[in-house]
Amino acid sequence: MIRCKSGSLAGRKRLQRALIFILCIVVPLGAQDWIRTGTGLGVEKVRLAAPDFKASTQDPKNADLLKAFNETLWNDLENAGIFEMVSKSFYPLGPVGAPADVKFETWSTPPPNAAMLAFGNLGVSGNGMTVQGWLYDVKNVASPQVLGKQYQDAATNDAARLTAHKFADEIIFRLGGGIQGIAETKIYFVSSRSGYKEIWGMDYDGANQHQITRLGSISLSPRVSPDGSRIAFSSLNKGAWEILMYSLDLNRLVSFPRFGGTNISPSWSPDGTKLALSSSRSGDPELYIADSSGTNLKRITSFKGPDVSPVFNRKTGTQIAWVSGRTGLPEIYTAEADGTNVQQVTDQGYAVSPTWSPNGQFLVFSWMRHYGPGAPGAQDIYIMDIASKQWVQLTHDGGRNDFPCWSPDGRHIIFQSSRSGSEQIWTMLADGTGQKQLTSAGKNTQPNWSWK
């Protein structure tokens, strides 16, 4: 909050909005199966207008780059979940490319009735592209500027998209309670579209999908390191499941020791120094914690039955949640990172694939709550407040929904769902609204969101 220097919005109002956002998720409504918990409950979302940027030069490449920029910026702002985007059909006539073009009263009064206006211009000159963007509080005519930025990059579509992401993140940061936007974040996942299950990557909005590993085997459970430099995953390698480590800096596998047995579901501590994983090297799948190089492997569970999918609390790093079949069906447990203080979190149905919210207060996981003979039930995504064990169901729309993962800003959750007929990756706001499918080629599973 302190970092927001704009005088145009009251700090009190932003604090209130952030608190309400979090409370909306927490609000315990466990008695009901289906409840909508909007991020804007109790508060009006900021009405934001974002007219298309205007060309600032005569270069023929302007049109393509402007199209990519404008689409990306609009989607980022809309996806953010904290704005009420003013429909473009309400906008006053005439392009707005610079502060001199802004006629405040035409934006601040109905029909647009916007509180904020994002505008600017883009111009290609030679091989370079220059973007100027502003954010104006149109109801504060005396001191309207909240943000003014200039970007220079290569004149390519990718650069135009990236610049739009950066500008969107600035706006979201200023108006969204000081939380960094996610427009520049990445998603890593498993895709079968090459014929083998390989690790793939893409931008947070589903653009730029690209293959990362080419192992020709079965690779699963990609988990990107907090600094974004490495991906730990498990792969069927030389007749056994082993943890492999891929360097995104070197674009190749880097060495990681083989442990023997079945080694799966690695995950990073928030400081990037440790990995938690499941290994059956002792004969039974148990949890281990190792240094991120694979050394100093230490076992932390010893109950018969599968122990799998450990995840560090990404706020504290001192707590883990995982899935254990020690009582029969898989349930979610938490413990200290040394294996002490085991707490059972779910006590019914079939609960798997936990991950923590960035603030360390909530778990999101996949739950077949009505499990039983003859009643297999639906597998849906749930959020649980770890202190109160109150939960909220986020998906209701059929199919098997699994492997949820929180975005670094805490406002989004990505997951896999079979509701469209095959396993695909979907994204939604953390209150369950705005569900959108991001992949469609082949089968795409186990999405993992980068930490920043």
Next chain:
Amino acid sequence: MNFVLNLRHRGVRIHTPEDRRLTLDDQSESCTTREGTQFSGREKVKQQKLKWVTLVFALGAIMMLGACKKKPAPPPPPPPPPPAAPTASLTANPNTIDKGQSTTLTWETTNASDTSIDTLGAVQPSGSQSVTPAQSTTYTLTAKGPGGSQTATARVTVNAPPPPPPTPSATEEELFSQNVKDISFDYDKSDIRPDQQSSLQADIQFFTQHPTVSFTIEGHCDERGSTEYNLALGDSRANAVRNALVQGGITADHVKTISYGKEKPFCSESNEACWQQNRRGHFVYGK
């Protein structure tokens, strides 16, 4: 008049008088008489004169011969030529065969009265015969005759037969597939059900009788539930089967286990019959 002057040791013959031609067949000398000397005496000459003339001619011819040969004395008659030495050749075609195949021996001799090939016995002076040696063999042809004896050899290389098909292993693999039974599991369980005991006992019996067979136990799960949990569950199932075998007295050293979770289902439909097929400990031979 009719006489023959026989100069045998030089191979010279003088023929007269029917054709009145004297021929000197002497290959070692290039005398003018080589082309033959035409005699011009005719029948109309009186007999006495003819006789005289003939004598003169004959003497002249002899003198010419003598001058030409300059042989001081006629040589002694040569010894009779020695009997020709026998020759022999023997070939085998092809000369490299696989065991059980045959090759053709072909031989030829000359000046031999007695021809034999060892291992085959006496044979015609020349001919061919098909043979099927069991191992690499050197055939020797011996030709004996008045002029001596001659031998010829031919080597036939017999390649070792390809290694016999692993009949015992194939049988073992067949027995494996006939006798070893997969173990089925309940949903989300990795303990061995009572109704799987008969399969388990059959497996223990087989592995007791075939203590050297190596195999892998694969743990499989149905499509429900999470990928990660199913991999761990499949691992527990494979290990449960392995432990049951060990408790039954099987040495576990060469038993491998691997979990496939729900990655390699046997059946891909979404119903209980299919799911049950996928929930199993699956034995795979020889891995």
